[in-house]
Amino acid sequence: xxxxxxxxxxxxxxxxxxxxxxxxxxxxxxxxxxxxxxxxxxxxxxxxxxxxxxxxxxxxxxxxxxxxxxxxxxxxxxxxxxxxxxxxxxxxxxxxxxxxxxxxxxxxxxxxxxxxxxxxxxxxxxxxxxxxxxxxxxxx
Numbered sequence: 001x002x003x004x005x006x007x008x009x010x011x012x013x014x015x016x017x018x019x020x021x022x023x024x025x026x027x028x029x030x031x032x033x034x035x036x037x038x039x040x041x042x043x044x045x046x047x048x049x050x051x052x053x054x055x056x057x058x059x060x061x062x063x064x065x066x067x068x069x070x071x072x073x074x075x076x077x078x079x080x081x082x083x084x085x086x087x088x089x090x091x092x093x094x095x096x097x098x099x100x101x102x103x104x105x106x107x108x109x110x111x112x113x114x115x116x117x118x119x120x121x122x123x124x125x126x127x128x129x130x131x132x133x134x135x136x137x138x139x140x
Contacts, residue, residue: 032107033081035107036054036079042059044057050133051128052081055078056075077090078124080127083133086110089124096116123138
């Protein structure tokens with residue numbers, strides 16, 4: 001279960017992790033999703049064909065006052081739970097580090113970072129929309 005660690009954003013940002021590779025039992029998926037959603041009431045939850053998609057928005061969207069702005073600047077992270085996999089996509093390295101540390105602090109009994117991939121564009125949304133059930137096949 002998630003624990004209230006009462007950490008500041010700076011403490012989370014500065015924390016280092018040593019992650020072991022392990023998975024979690026499929027029976028824990030629903031429990032994890034319930035806890036994750038209750039802990040993050042500000043995310044937009046969408047049930048998709050093959051899983052559950054979450055969008056976490058930035059709290060400050062002052063960029064929309066600019067003459068030209070990018071809609072992705074509204075988004076801090078996107079998450080996708082499919083079977084026993086949990087994918088996370090961010091649009092900046094700073095957000096990636098921040099989100100990874102939050103996930104490891106709050107959900108370490110459910111999640112372990114297996115791999116980090118970098119793309120010029122966030123392909124996670126396209127993967128979700130494709131309704132593919134294999135991320136690596138989708139990339140090929």
